Amino acid sequence: MVWRETFREQRRDAILEAAAEVFGEKGYQRATMKEIAARVGIAPGTIYLYFKSKRDLLLAIADRLIGQAVDQALAQAVHLDAKGYIAAILRDRLRFARENQAFLQALVTEVWTDPELQERFFTQIIGPIFASGSRYLQAQVAAGKLRPCRVEIVVPAVAGAIVLLSAMRALVPDRLLPDISDEELIEELTQLYLYGLAPREEER
Amino acid sequence: MVWRETFREQRRDAILEAAAEVFGEKGYQRATMKEIAARVGIAPGTIYLYFKSKRDLLLAIADRLIGQAVDQALAQAVHLDAKGYIAAILRDRLRFARENQAFLQALVTEVWTDPELQERFFTQIIGPIFASGSRYLQAQVAAGKLRPCRVEIVVPAVAGAIVLLSAMRALVPDRLLPDISDEELIEELTQLYLYGLAPREEER
Amino acid sequence: MVWRETFREQRRDAILEAAAEVFGEKGYQRATMKEIAARVGIAPGTIYLYFKSKRDLLLAIADRLIGQAVDQALAQAVHLDAKGYIAAILRDRLRFARENQAFLQALVTEVWTDPELQERFFTQIIGPIFASGSRYLQAQVAAGKLRPCRVEIVVPAVAGAIVLLSAMRALVPDRLLPDISDEELIEELTQLYLYGLAPREEER
Amino acid sequence: MVWRETFREQRRDAILEAAAEVFGEKGYQRATMKEIAARVGIAPGTIYLYFKSKRDLLLAIADRLIGQAVDQALAQAVHLDAKGYIAAILRDRLRFARENQAFLQALVTEVWTDPELQERFFTQIIGPIFASGSRYLQAQVAAGKLRPCRVEIVVPAVAGAIVLLSAMRALVPDRLLPDISDEELIEELTQLYLYGLAPREEER
DNA sequence: GATGAATGAGTGTTCATTCAT
DNA sequence: CATGAATGAACACTCATTCAT
Known part of the structure; x- marks a missing residue:
């Protein structure tokens, strides 16, 4: 029984991953x-034993992303100082984008x-991330x-x-885009945003 | 003859704009x-007297965007100082995005x-903009x-x-995203990037 | 223009008749x-220029039968005496069944x-006929x-x-069923129902 | 062994009845x-241990109706006088229709x-009933x-x-059709056919 | 015997493209 | 040039039937 359950989930996942792949490559x-x-x-026909329709596949991909979107790393970052927070966020989102690349690409053509x-x-x-x-x-x-700023602009900008x-x-x-490592990206962007948001002397 | 030509072009444009509209709303x-x-x-059937295929419509939309992408405002901005340049670029690209919204949205679903x-x-x-x-x-x-930075990261970031x-x-x-005017956006982002890229004392 | 209109209707009819034929032979x-x-x-694909769906074809068949179901012959029969009326009704309905045989057979499998x-x-x-x-x-x-009777039983019986x-x-x-002409049928049934409904002496 | 046999038959019957129900409701x-x-x-999959195919279910339903179609009541009615015979036939067929309603309805959509x-x-x-x-x-x-008549017409009419x-x-x-009891139906129809078939004075 | 997951052939429907008028 | 009726390839989805467990 446990086996059955596990097999079903594994196959469901396999279908979902294949779907994300194909959606990502060719568009939904x-x-x-x-x-x-x-x-x-x-x-x-077998797909329909696991998903109601093609569209259901797409929504399931969305659900899976939702489940992965906000995790501990993100939640724990709030305890860091500004520099550490910015770096942590960048690192975590870059990882998220990389790990879920197929799923994100599968969704992006239809989200519009x-x-x-x-x-x-x-x-x-x-929404939650913002x-x-x-x-x-x-x-x-x-x-x-940090200096006063309009977060509703800065957050989407980042x-x-x-x-x-x-x-x-x-x-x-x-x-x-030359081949740049995650850490190089994080380093450069952290500087950009940290300095860009640092308290200004003239504003003190 | 000149008139004929003009009529053809007007109709071609009308089709292109309608196509951009529909592509933008429903996706290609x-x-x-x-x-x-x-x-x-x-x-x-008449569309086929002006365009070879549905796909050709899409490519024509791309071509039209290409024609509009780099204009004088952008070219002249290089003579401004950093603050002016950043603001000018932001202003111009926001305008470009707004004016060509249908065309950009028409393209975006298929570019992937x-x-x-x-x-x-x-x-x-x-490419040229970057x-x-x-x-x-x-x-x-x-x-x-401006402080030394990796432009291949900063430019895409902006x-x-x-x-x-x-x-x-x-x-x-x-x-x-609350209702924010272009100028408010420009103001905030200019600060973010100008300060973010300003020369650092410790680096002098 | 008149031509066009006529051609459309002719083709629509041709499709409808073919559909009735096939529905009648194989079932809907x-x-x-x-x-x-x-x-x-x-x-x-051409069928869909004239009918919205397969089901629409079926409903159009029903509509066509409805249009033909009650005609003048039926309406004028009410002025005849009982014998003439019964014969007229039988004759008319046998004709209706024969002329619309394919359409009726097309409908019958789905009506259930x-x-x-x-x-x-x-x-x-x-309803209207009854x-x-x-x-x-x-x-x-x-x-x-005619003798008193329960028409809600006699009418469906006929x-x-x-x-x-x-x-x-x-x-x-x-x-x-041996090969029997319409007139033979009418003659026999008219007798059956006329005598069956004639006033009884004991009820006078 | 006897038990096994009995179980098999019970299950076979259960399947057949369920099939008749569903066929009757939705059509074959x-x-x-x-x-x-x-x-x-x-x-x-279990159904296929008892029936070869879906179609086989339908044929089995037909077979079961055949077995029930002609029973003793019908056979014994031939000893009654005309009035009694007509009433007995009507009563028996109404009963048959009611008792086998699901089975008859299951068949009717496909018989055509x-x-x-x-x-x-x-x-x-x-055939046998006629x-x-x-x-x-x-x-x-x-x-x-009874008066001379064409039985090949009168029998199907009844x-x-x-x-x-x-x-x-x-x-x-x-x-x-208002709610009419079997006995009311039998009474009315018996009159209709009995009088409709009674010897005519002018024919004596 | 019983199961139910897997199969894959078959169908209604859409729509880019063509072409006779 | 313009039309729009006609085309037919392509695809999502269903479901009777099979067979490994």
Whole structure:
């Protein structure tokens, strides 16, 4: 019984990963159930024993990302100082983007045009992360550790950097973006944002 | 003859704009030639007198963006000081994103999965902009006006901020991102990057 | 323009007739759009220019029957005496069954299991015919031309005879039911019902 | 061994009844083996240990009806006088229709389009009943108890009344057909046919 | 015997593209 | 040039049937 359960979950995961792969490569619309099945090594009909529809596959991918989006590393970072926090956040999000690359790419083509997916994506993934970052920044500003700033602008600005850099690494690794390690990225961006947000003398 | 030519071009443009609209709303795959035609007020077959295929419409949209991507404002900004340059770039790219919103949104769903589109998008649009920004930054660093930094990281970081903020304004204006004017955005981001890149005392 | 209109209607009719044929032969479920198209000599996709779906085809068949179900012959029969009326009704319904045989057979397999079809069939086709018959019978009874009877039983009884005899003629012409002309049927049934409903002496 | 046999038969019957139920509700084509199995409380695969195929289920249903179609009541009625005979036949067939409603309804959607089923249905069920009725009528006519008539028309006419009235009771109990008891039906129809077939003075 | 996961053939429907008018 | 009816390839999804356990 335990075995059965485990097997079902393993197969479900295998299908989900294959789907994310194919969605990521061809986009949701162009991806075919047949190819997803072929990549798992099963018949197309079998997928429907685990997922209600092609769309259900997409939503399941979203759910999985949601489950992974906010983890301990992120939660524990709030106890660090500004420099450590920024570095920790960058490190964790770069890791998240890398580990879930196929899943994120699978979703991204549809998020633009699918309201339900958009809703899930923004309220469940982006929203909590932004909220956490905003709260931390405001606390630091209040404590005089960072200069006053509009967090609703700064947080998306930092997020956008991570998103675009991760996307470029996944899509065009050789063009535009030379091979840069995570740590180099973190180092450079930490400086940029830390200095960019440091208390200004003229504002003291 | 000149008139004919003009009429052709006007109609071509009308089709292109309708296509961008529909692609933007539904995504390339879900958009139908029939709806594009209906929005122009012509028959579906007529589109094929102006464009070879549905895909050709997409490529033409890309071409049009390419034509608009690098304009004078951008070219002239290089003569400004760092603060002015950053503000000018931000202002210009926010304007570009706003003015070409439909066209950009039309492209974005397919850029992820279409190699040819990717090629055009990155080498023709992103590439030149990045190159220009990189050159300016390096010159400023050499002149001691900005601290040494890895431009291949900083430039995408700034670009990512613009991209994500523009995307969020287009997709989820009410959620997450309060109603912020361009100038407020520019002001905040200029500070962030200017201070973030200012020469450090310990590095002098 | 008139031509176009006529052509559209002709083609629509051709599709409808082919559909009725195939539905009648194989039943609605087993019938395929491909075969219907083939029988009209068009491509499967073309059917969808005239009908929204396979089901729409079925409902259109029902509508067509509804339009033909109650005609003048039936309406004028109410002015005849009992013998003439019964004969007229029988003649008209036998004709209706024969002329619309394919359409009726197309419908019959689905009427049993499809609530919407059932609704249409009973309220639009069976209902009006039964109502008309019931009214006539009651008037004749009131006038002392026929014996008192429960019309809600007699009318379906007569209808059932027509239905079963028509069905047997269509399905098993050689078995059970020898080759009998319409007039022979009418003659025999008219006697059966006329005598069966004639005023009884003991009831006067 | 006897027990085993009994268990097998019980389960076979249970499956058959569930199948008749589902076929009757949804029609043969729309019914699924899965639902039939679920209604018996077994796995789909188990059905195949008792029946060769879905179609085999349908044929078994037909066989079961055949076994029940002609019973003693029907056979003994031939010793009654015309009035008693007609009433007995009506009573018995109404009972048969009611008791086997699910089975009859299961068959009816397919009889129209399935030649083999048609064959069985008409030669094994309808045929013997018609033959028995015809024989009785002819004997009564020969004995001067009923007027000469074409039995090959009258018998289906009576049968059609029973079929349609039973069908309407099953399908649309509330519409068209008020709630009428079997005995009321028998009473009214017996009069209709008895008087309709009574010897005519002018024919004596 | 019983199970139920797996199969894969078959179908309704969509839509980019063509071409006769 | 313009039309829009016609095409037919492609694809998601269903479900009777099989077979390893």
